[in-house]
Amino acid sequence: MKGTKDPVCGMIAKGEFRYDYKGQTFYFCSELCKNKFVESPESYLKLTQLPPESVERTVAYFSMEIAIDASIPTYSGGLGVLAGDTVRSCADLKVPMVAVTLLYKKGYFSQELDDQGNQQELPVEWNPRDYLKPLPHRVTIQIEKRTVIIQAWQHEVSGVTGYSVPIIFLDTDLAENSEYDRRLTDYLYGGDEKYRLAQEIILGIGGARMLNKLGYNKIKKYHMNEGHSGLLTLELLNERKREQEPIWDFEAVRDLCVFTTHTPVPAGHDKFSYDLVKEILGEFVPYDILKMVGGDDLLNMTLLALNLSEYVNGVAKKHGEISRTMFPGYPIDSITNGVHSYTWTSESFRRLYDQYIPGWAKDPYSLRYALSIPKQEIWKAHVEAKMRLIDYVNEHAGVGLDHEIFTIGFGRRATMYKRADFVFSDINRLIDIANTVGRIQFVFAGKAHPKDWPGKELIKKIFYLSQQLHHRINIVYLENYDVELGRLIASGVDLWLNTPQKPNEASGTSGMKAAHNGVPSLSILDGWWIEGCIEGITGWSIDSPMKPVQNEAQELYDKLEGIIIPMFYKEREKWINIMQHSIAINASFFNTHRMVQQYVSNSYIW
Ligand SMILES: *Cc1c(COP(=O)(O)O)cnc(C)c1O
Secondary structure, eight states: OTTOBOTTTOSBOOSSEEEEETTEEEEESSHHHHHHHHHOHHHHHHHHSOOGGGGGOOEEEEESOOOOOTTSOOOOSHHHHHHHHHHHHHHHHTOOEEEEEEOOTTOSOEEEEOTTOOEEEEOOOOOGGGTOEEEEEEEEEEETTEEEEEEEEEEEEEOTTSOEEEEEEEEOOOTTSOHHHHGGGTOTTOSOHHHHHHHHHIIIIIHHHHHHHTTOOOOOEEEEESGGGTTHHHHHHHHTOOSSSSOOOHHHHHHHEEEEOOOSSGGGSOEEEHHHHHHHHOSSSOHHHHHHHHOSSEEEHHHHHHHTOSEEEESSHHHHHHHHHHSTTSOEEEOOOOBOHHHHSOHHHHHHHHHHSTTTTTOGGGGGGGGGSOHHHHHHHHHHHHHHHHHHHHHHTOOOOOTTSEEEEEEOOOOGGGOTTGGGTTHHHHHHHHHHTOOEEEEEEOOOOTTOHHHHHHHHHHHHHHHHTTTTSEEEEESSOOHHHHHHHHHHSSEEEEOOOTTOOSOOOHHHHHHHTTOOEEEESOTTHHHHOOBTTTEEEEOOTTSOHHHHHHHHHHHIIIIIHHHHHHOHHHHHHHHHHIIIIIITTSBHHHHHHHHIIIIIOO
């Protein structure tokens, strides 16, 4: 009896709660667990058997957000989409991975915009039970000296060959936890620093413990997708603590850890004051050790992960370079991001590829053969995707976009450095181009983080401009940008526009989604576009290094006026040739199948 495990939650049973079932006596940790068992003993006993796949998994992938599909609101943007695409490709490629994230019962938020463009954030109502399977296993962590119980949910992402990757969602919303602790897994990027640090404790430390509890005992690599899960390194250090000097086995932990950094500016890295860390986490490892690996003045999650990972990478070649400058002395490699080809290809292009490049979804490298697809077929598939978008816009936003007009798309997080308003730097010039060279219309979408006031102003500015320019240049801003809308816009416009402030775009992925649908990019030469742009072949660049903003804008207008719009309206063959090269050169490379294979060979190989 002593040391007996509760079959419902896996905690140590106290002995006072017992139940006889089929000649066997079961002990429970609480009345609650006992009642749950009595309700349906068979299904509990089945659940408590360890998932058979757990023993064979060797890679654990930790991410603060994962985008699985539009109905599971556990993501906010690029980081989550990348995580979802990574998991999907691992499932297709049979990479033995298990993924860990948080549940977020209230999601990120659902965006509503009034007619001035004021953003309203509404909690997302969703029922995890509709999409995830609750697991009975539980683990505990300490937050501010309170014991917090974590439970888990599971979702399986199935690949094209039937292999699947489980995603474990951690959840603290349990009656046994305090009201504050129950809310810790409600919101993604909500709350204050204290809330954020608590979430990172749940993800990093709780996640590692939950994997152990679930029987994942053959993990050879812990992959941290961004620094949010960095505390996991401390849990691994503690697990390997020795009785005698040297007590700390840094090398063993480094062998286990892989870290992908996503931020090219110092302000973007997660940092916590040691006072806060002491208050929330306590003395988890001695502070002299923590400061040695996490930074002297502040606990810098990037530094922590850097110091305790054997393999570290940035998410594009340029970003690798920037990261090496930011953290001199660390061997930081780069693996350029991708997107999951099948997920981001519109239905009309899926049909086209199925016909001309059978097997493309399993082997997206074969998209290189897009050059041999007849031009009129490419155009037909594009027109179908464009019709779907324009119909959606006209139905939902009532703006009256035109199927024939050159359509420019911009779907991004609304935040200053992404510069959604950049294309309107010189409105008169833009109007002039539309009047003399060829008509244009715009589709925008993107959420601003609830506390990003300048980002919210940006949305209002686009709304204001759309009213100013009405009938001369139609502009629509669609509400609630999510992965479904993302695919609709990136596949349905004629040109994908990207105008971030250099060097803030670590990689960017939406232009890769566009490329999978034959949509070329016009983009500032930053992030992935430095690698993806072949001028006049896969799209066009805007690149005025060290020059004032006006020059960048001028280059944008010059290209729209002199090359892009005339080609679209008057040289359709040439235009379609560019579409084909976007697919053949860029979609065939900037996909997560290639990316995951690089992770496997550069860092996972065990
Ligand atoms: C792809 C995607 C992103 C990331 O796009 P970037 O080009 O990297 O900014 C963000 N949000 C959604 C909904 C997406 O589909």
